[in-house]
Amino acid sequence: MSTPTKEAAEPASKIDMKESGGGGEVPSFEITLQVRRYDPEFSDEARWDEWKLTMYGTDRVLDALHKVKWNIDGSLTFRRSCAHGVCGSDAMRINGRNRLACKVLLKDLDTSKPIMVEPIKGLPVEKDLIVDMEPFFQSYREIMPFMVNNSPAPTAERLQSPEDRERFDDTTKCILCAACTSSCPVFWTDGQYFGPAAIVNAHRFIFDSRDDAGDMRLEVLNDKEGVWRCRTTFNCTDACPRGIEVTKAIQEVKRAVLSRSM
Amino acid sequence: MTQTKGTLYKGREGMWSWVGHRITGVGIFFFLLVHVLDTSLVRVSPEAYDAVIGAYKNPIMIMGEIGLVGAIVFHAFNGLRIILVDFWSKGTRYHKQMLWAVMGLWVIVMIGFTARHVMLFLDGWGGF
Ligand code: HEM
Ligand code: SF4
Ligand code: FES
Numbered sequence: 338m339s340t341p342t343k344e345a346a347e348p349a350s351k352i353d354m355k356e357s358g359g360g361g362e363v364p365s366f367e368i369t370l371q372v373r374r375y376d377p378e379f380s381d382e383a384r385w386d387e388w389k390l391t392m393y394g395t396d397r398v399l400d401a402l403h404k405v406k407w408n409i410d411g412s413l414t415f416r417r418s419c420a421h422g423v424c425g426s427d428a429m430r431i432n433g434r435n436r437l438a439c440k441v442l443l444k445d446l447d448t449s450k451p452i453m454v455e456p457i458k459g460l461p462v463e464k465d466l467i468v469d470m471e472p473f474f475q476s477y478r479e480i481m482p483f484m485v486n487n488s489p490a491p492t493a494e495r496l497q498s499p500e501d502r503e504r505f506d507d508t509t510k511c512i513l514c515a516a517c518t519s520s521c522p523v524f525w526t527d528g529q530y531f532g533p534a535a536i537v538n539a540h541r542f543i544f545d546s547r548d549d550a551g552d553m554r555l556e557v558l559n560d561k562e563g564v565w566r567c568r569t570t571f572n573c574t575d576a577c578p579r580g581i582e583v584t585k586a587i588q589e590v591k592r593a594v595l596s597r598s599m
Numbered sequence: 600m601t602q603t604k605g606t607l608y609k610g611r612e613g614m615w616s617w618v619g620h621r622i623t624g625v626g627i628f629f630f631l632l633v634h635v636l637d638t639s640l641v642r643v644s645p646e647a648y649d650a651v652i653g654a655y656k657n658p659i660m661i662m663g664e665i666g667l668v669g670a671i672v673f674h675a676f677n678g679l680r681i682i683l684v685d686f687w688s689k690g691t692r693y694h695k696q697m698l699w700a701v702m703g704l705w706v707i708v709m710i711g712f713t714a715r716h717v718m719l720f721l722d723g724w725g726g727f
Contacts, residue, residue, distance in 0.1 A: 373605060383605070430606075430608070432609070433606050433607065433608060433609030434608070434609045453606060455605055455606065458605075458608065520608065520610075522608075522610070522614065522617070568617050569613065569617070569681060569684050569685070569691075569694070570610060570613045570614040570617045571611065571612070571613025571614065571691075571694060572608070572610045572611075572613065572614050574613075574691070575610075575611055575613075582691060582692075584613075584684075584691045584694075585691040585692070588684065588685060588690070588691055591685065592686070
């Protein structure tokens, strides 16, 4: 079902950027996009679809998916919202690794080979690139991702020193995209595992000096399906689009569980 | 269209070292089981024990033993790396460098062991 797009041929190559100087033509290049598709209304089997597209130097994988959906095949299904790496909707597997489609520039990929896009692993696929995120958010809710403070509310803010704030700064950056959890070999085979994202978000409160429920969260994560499932494969750290040191956060939570029980 | 299966996840050093650690761990477990059984033969019948242990002294078993020692050496050094990743606060930042150290140590130990093992085999295990 490959439908080549017919667009005005653009001669300039993507490397020779000089020609674009002086307000001339914007250089373009050809890509082959392969998407892993699944539609249970038609078939129980997933299949690969392929398109040849003409793209530009500023285009991302998300733009290629848009081009297909808007111009060629409207049934192609994927999630996206902000398109700027903020909302966490479009985590998918691009050339075998979890990435946000809106943060991967096509020119940074090897365009001499097909660009392969698949849904993230370990969560049930609903259609094409859309997976059921409910098990992911279920784990997130269980670690109580909100501030718990038992002292009387002050009249102004609850102050915190810069050092105390720094302690959990890294894990405040999470956008809940699930790139980490769905890159984890343990999660693929054991969907009950809380997964890196839930632990990252627990870390964000456990190490917050204003929070009083750290012990409760550590208890939740001391579960059989909690932090001890982590085998330190670092797939999560490599996948995180926010550059969070996910494995480091998990290890800190493991050590906090240990020192609490001692 | 041509492919019907999904692709393999492209994990990096951390994922492959874990795959290696699990394969060597399970492999060592099964060998140790066999080895405990054949060693326990010595209590049943020393002659049977000698016969079984004698079967180790052929080139195929020599290769197998080198493979086994290779698996143990990797598992042991990488196990120490995992312990550092677990308990050293900077361990997660240096896990790749530590893996290269593990591989380096593995190569050195294996060159030494293989040379000695093959030499002893060619000498007909004089003194063993
Ligand atoms: C030489 C000393 C050894 C050291 C330092 C060592 C170290 C370790 C460590 C730290 C782990 C945890 C891995 C993780 O958290 O991902 C582990 C796992 C394991 N070890 Fe060992 N080990 C040793 C010997 C053995 C032996 C003799 C066997 C076989 C009987 C064995 C079988 C296993 C298995 C099956 C695993 C599970 C692997 C996994 O969960 O992925 N180990 N080892
Ligand atoms: S830790 Fe990173 S990869 Fe995981 S959900 Fe948060 S932003 Fe996504
Ligand atoms: S669409 Fe919002 S993060 Fe990519």
